[in-house]
Amino acid sequence: MALLDIVGLRVETPGTDGAPLPLVDGVTLTLERGGSLGLVGESGCGKSLTALAAIGLLPPGLRTRGRLALDGEDLVEAPERRLRQIRGRRLAMVFQEPMTALNPVRTIGSQVAEGPRRHLGLTRRQAREHARAVLDRVGLDPTRFPPTLYPHQLSGGQRQRVVIAIAVACGPEVLIADEPTTALDVATQARILDLINDLVDERDMALLMISHDLGVIAETAPRLSVMYAGRVVESGPTARVLAAPYHPYTRGLLGALPRGRGRPGAPLAAIPGVVPAPDRRPPGCAFTDRCPRSDTACRIAPALVADAHGQAVACHHPHDPEDGAP
Amino acid sequence: MAWFLARRAVALVLTLWAASLVVFVVLEVLPGDPALLILGVGAREDTLAALRESMGLDQPAWARYLNWVGGLLTGHMANSLTYDVPVPALLGPRLAVSGPLALLALTLAVALALPLGVLAAARRGRATDVTVMGVSQLGVAVPNFWLGLLLVLVFAVGLRWLPSGGFPGWEAGLGPALAALILPALALALPQAAILARVTRSAVLEVLGEDYMRTARAKGLSHAEALWHHGLRNAMIPLVTIMGLQFSFLLAGTIIIETVFTLPGIGRLMFQAIGQRDLVVVRDLVVLLAATVGVVNFLVDVSYALLDPRLRHGRAGVADE
Numbered sequence: 001m002a003l004l005d006i007v008g009l010r011v012e013t014p015g016t017d018g019a020p021l022p023l024v025d026g027v028t029l030t031l032e033r034g035g036s037l038g039l040v041g042e043s044g045c046g047k048s049l050t051a052l053a054a055i056g057l058l059p060p061g062l063r064t065r066g067r068l069a070l071d072g073e074d075l076v077e078a079p080e081r082r083l084r085q086i087r088g089r090r091l092a093m094v095f096q097e098p099m100t101a102l103n104p105v106r107t108i109g110s111q112v113a114e115g116p117r118r119h120l121g122l123t124r125r126q127a128r129e130h131a132r133a134v135l136d137r138v139g140l141d142p143t144r145f146p147p148t149l150y151p152h153q154l155s156g157g158q159r160q161r162v163v164i165a166i167a168v169a170c171g172p173e174v175l176i177a178d179e180p181t182t183a184l185d186v187a188t189q190a191r192i193l194d195l196i197n198d199l200v201d202e203r204d205m206a207l208l209m210i211s212h213d214l215g216v217i218a219e220t221a222p223r224l225s226v227m228y229a230g231r232v233v234e235s236g237p238t239a240r241v242l243a244a245p246y247h248p249y250t251r252g253l254l255g256a257l258p259r260g261r262g263r264p265g266a267p268l269a270a271i272p273g274v275v276p277a278p279d280r281r282p283p284g285c286a287f288t289d290r291c292p293r294s295d296t297a298c299r300i301a302p303a304l305v306a307d308a309h310g311q312a313v314a315c316h317h318p319h320d321p322e323d324g325a326p
Numbered sequence: 327m328a329w330f331l332a333r334r335a336v337a338l339v340l341t342l343w344a345a346s347l348v349v350f351v352v353l354e355v356l357p358g359d360p361a362l363l364i365l366g367v368g369a370r371e372d373t374l375a376a377l378r379e380s381m382g383l384d385q386p387a388w389a390r391y392l393n394w395v396g397g398l399l400t401g402h403m404a405n406s407l408t409y410d411v412p413v414p415a416l417l418g419p420r421l422a423v424s425g426p427l428a429l430l431a432l433t434l435a436v437a438l439a440l441p442l443g444v445l446a447a448a449r450r451g452r453a454t455d456v457t458v459m460g461v462s463q464l465g466v467a468v469p470n471f472w473l474g475l476l477l478v479l480v481f482a483v484g485l486r487w488l489p490s491g492g493f494p495g496w497e498a499g500l501g502p503a504l505a506a507l508i509l510p511a512l513a514l515a516l517p518q519a520a521i522l523a524r525v526t527r528s529a530v531l532e533v534l535g536e537d538y539m540r541t542a543r544a545k546g547l548s549h550a551e552a553l554w555h556h557g558l559r560n561a562m563i564p565l566v567t568i569m570g571l572q573f574s575f576l577l578a579g580t581i582i583i584e585t586v587f588t589l590p591g592i593g594r595l596m597f598q599a600i601g602q603r604d605l606v607v608v609r610d611l612v613v614l615l616a617a618t619v620g621v622v623n624f625l626v627d628v629s630y631a632l633l634d635p636r637l638r639h640g641r642a643g644v645a646d647e
Contacts, residue, residue: 057543080548088546095544100537103556105634114555115545150635166545 038221098159109147157188229286236311246313345616424591434515443526465520474513570626
């Protein structure tokens with residue numbers, strides 16, 4: 001049984017005409033114990049909402065439907081009381097913005113100690129010691145970065161280490177990292193990714209890595225799912241998907257990566273158009289309007305179909321593996 | 327922290343100095359001869375001159391300014407023109423009325439406003455929120471003297487629960503003295519509480535949308551726990567500013583409210599001194615009120631530093647990642 005099992009997940013907002021409008025529309029993801037999964041897509045494709053739905057912290061007004069289970073236990077209908085026992089203890093999250101994710105008026109030590117004190121039944125003193133050890137583990141040596149520091153005394157990368165310490169402090173089974181490196185400079189990004197990878201290996205956590213950056217996914221997750229306009233359009237082993245994507249959108253994403261071989265000053269490749277707003281999605285395949293291969297068949301939504309290697313695509317006109325990398 | 331406090335203390339001293347200069351200059355350019363006021367228009371010229379000399383009015387302005395400020399600093403202030411007693415002797419018993427009145431009003435305002443504001447924010451858009459906001463809108467619009475009269479009509483004239491005005495003095499016992507202060511304190515507090523409740527609501531709403539609240543929830547805290555452990559202290563930072571500002575309005579309000587309730591306090595003394603052109607009392611009182619406001623602002627700055635560590639130490643990071 002999968003550790004985190006998401007089947008046909010929908011996140012709905014009440015539409016203007018009363019009919020619920022799906023922001024996330026039938027997403028299916030499975031995360032095995034100790035496994036890693038990447039979730040990639042442009043801003044607004046619903047990847048963060050998927051993560052927030054999984055941990056039960058959607059903004060007010062949004063509702064979750066479909067199946068969402070941790071180790072077989074349903075989380076959609078679970079009472080808030082039960083979810084509070086799971087959040088931070090078994091399911092933890094690293095957020096995107098280290099500058100705002102920490103409380104500016106509390107010390108980093110107290111913010112890390114809060115979870116363990118609550119979930120692990122530690123005394124105040126034990127929780128403080130535990131927080132010190134966790135901060136040390138994420139690279140904040142207590143002799144240089146005592147737990148009595150406040151967030152504003154740290155750099156962005158150091159703050160993100162604190163956010164990671166908060167997430168892993170209770171030894172969760174699932175770690176959801178929502179764009180954990182997006183707000184950081186490139187050199188820091190690499191070190192934070194290494195830290196997350198090391199922690200995941202060492203503690204046997206399952207990782208759901210969310211990013212718009214295929215490079216980040218390639219470094220952290222052996223499997224990935226590509227989301228577009230609230231749906232998964234392609235998924236499979238990361239190496240296969242990146243080497244020979246089936247979906248025109250995945251190809252577009254790969255083609256949009258800036259590479260060293262480009263002539264300086266040459267325009268960057270981009271997918272024409274923008275992700276349609278949830279109330280403007282065309283019927284059928286949502287990528288139709290931006291897709292070079294679309295035709296009338298695309299008015300009917302394609303199902304996600306897997307090949308023999310576990311690479312699945314939702315497209316009526318997938319690329320041939322022989323097309324090679326874009 | 328020490329550096330921060332030192333800077334604030336210097337600013338406080340400079341403000342008071344500026345206030346004393348402004349008061350002195352304004353009263354200096356106002357027409358009117360205190361000697362003539364005391365002796366009346368029929369007084370003989372040599373009597374007037376003698377009185378001017380005894381009051382020091384014949385000295386140049388700078389000397390009189392230094393004398394006055396020196397007196398303020400050492401407590402040897404001049405005599406009131408109308409009562410002919412030193413100003414400190416006038417102030418003492420009146421401070422014993424106005425001080426407790428202002429404290430009571432402030433306490434009532436905060437005790438009402440903070441819970442209501444937090445409640446309204448937590449129940450945003452629901453009936454509780456709409457009710458609290460509606461009532462507070464009314465409270466903001468109502469002038470405090472009118473509210474004072476209304477309170478007298480209901481609780482003193484109608485229900486006969488509390489006295490309509492006057493002050494029995496603290497020697498009459500704590501009960502009667504406090505009873506005399508409740509209605510005026512309410513009249514002062516309710517409009518302030520209305521404003522403070524609205525500010526509290528918006529401060530809490532702002533905090534509720536912060537990322538660190540989501541981080542707290544992701545640790546397994548409930549809404550209420552996240553608000554209590556992470557939200558309130560952040561929300562207090564704008565609130566303390568407003569409370570400091572409100573204290574000045576409270577002082578101004580006592581002038582009217584003490585007159586409405588015939589309380590022998592500082593506000594009423596100020597009102598009478600202006601009416602009687604008792605300029606000695608007026609200028610000392612203005613400096614006293616300025617000093618009170620200055621000290622309150624100083625306390626506000628200190629509480630900022632206590633609430634927000636970013637003000638306590640510089641921004642410099644320990645090391646770069």
